[in-house]
Amino acid sequence: MCSVTHVAAGAILGSIFEVRLTAFIVGFASHIPLDMLPHVDFDDFRFDAAVSLGLLVGIYLWSGFSPMLLGALGAVAPDFENLLWKTKLIREEDKIFPTHSGLIRHGRATSGGGLRTEVIMSIASAGLVVVALLLGGHRN
Numbered sequence: 001m002c003s004v005t006h007v008a009a010g011a012i013l014g015s016i017f018e019v020r021l022t023a024f025i026v027g028f029a030s031h032i033p034l035d036m037l038p039h040v041d042f043d044d045f046r047f048d049a050a051v052s053l054g055l056l057v058g059i060y061l062w063s064g065f066s067p068m069l070l071g072a073l074g075a076v077a078p079d080f081e082n083l084l085w086k087t088k089l090i091r092e093e094d095k096i097f098p099t100h101s102g103l104i105r106h107g108r109a110t111s112g113g114g115l116r117t118e119v120i121m122s123i124a125s126a127g128l129v130v131v132a133l134l135l136g137g138h139r140n
């Protein structure tokens with residue numbers, strides 16, 4: 001699953017909780033089922049990383065160090081090892097997160113959706129983040 005989707009899902013989940021640690025743990029756990037779904041991965045991981053970072057900064061600016069931010073951070077945290085792998089700082093076999101290492105089967109990932117798909121997914125993810133902000137992003 002692309003990182004922007006994890007950020008959006010984690011923001012939604014985090015907005016439900018009042019305790020930051022709970023939001024982080026639930027967000028982190030959400031990474032597994034989302035990775036197991038068939039999905040489109042961005043062709044350019046830098047675009048995905050940049051939009052994800054932008055969303056995280058936006059959440060922080062809106063809600064501070066909130067459960068929503070922690071949910072989003074927890075949800076996207078496992079992809080940090082993917083970033084290290086894509087930048088060749090670690091090897092494929094060094095990955096430890098179960099859906100990245102192969103311990104849990106990763107959903108069929110297709111790339112080649114192209115820039116239009118990536119922009120649409122980014123906008124949809126940003127829309128979900130706005131929904132999360134309206135739901136409970138004010139809590140911090």
Ligand SMILES: [Zn+2]
Pocket residue numbers: 001031035078079099100
């Ligand atoms: Zn992942």
